[in-house]
Amino acid sequence: MKFDFSVYGxxxxxxxxxxxxxxxxxxxxxxxxxxxxxxxxxxGLYKMEEIIGKHEAIIDxxxxxxxxx
Numbered sequence: 001m002k003f004d005f006s007v008y009g010x011x012x013x014x015x016x017x018x019x020x021x022x023x024x025x026x027x028x029x030x031x032x033x034x035x036x037x038x039x040x041x042x043x044g045l046y047k048m049e050e051i052i053g054k055h056e057a058i059i060d061x062x063x064x065x066x067x068x069x
Contacts (some may be wrong), residue, residue, distance in 0.1 A: 001032040005040070009069070016069050022061035024052050037065050 009018055023037040041048055052063035 001036045002039070005036060009067075012069050014069060018067040018069060020065040020067070022063065023050065023065040024063040025061045033061075033065075040065075040067060 005018070005020075012018055020033055020037060022033045025034050040046065047068040049066040049068075050063060051066070
């Protein structure tokens with residue numbers, strides 16, 4: 001995940017968006033994205049937005065993370 005963000009993120013122009021899915025986990029082991037999301041947020045280099053809804057169905061992960069480059 002971190003590799004993809006750093007390598008492919010370099011192709012996103014200033015003012016572009018990078019979207020990450022499954023930024024939140026619910027009762028399962030972290031698949032890498034929530035950890036990456038937290039690391040990016042802690043850097044404080046980007047404006048970021050979390051879109052996490054409430055789910056009626058039983059799901060393991062969800063949420064969309066928007067990174068404004």
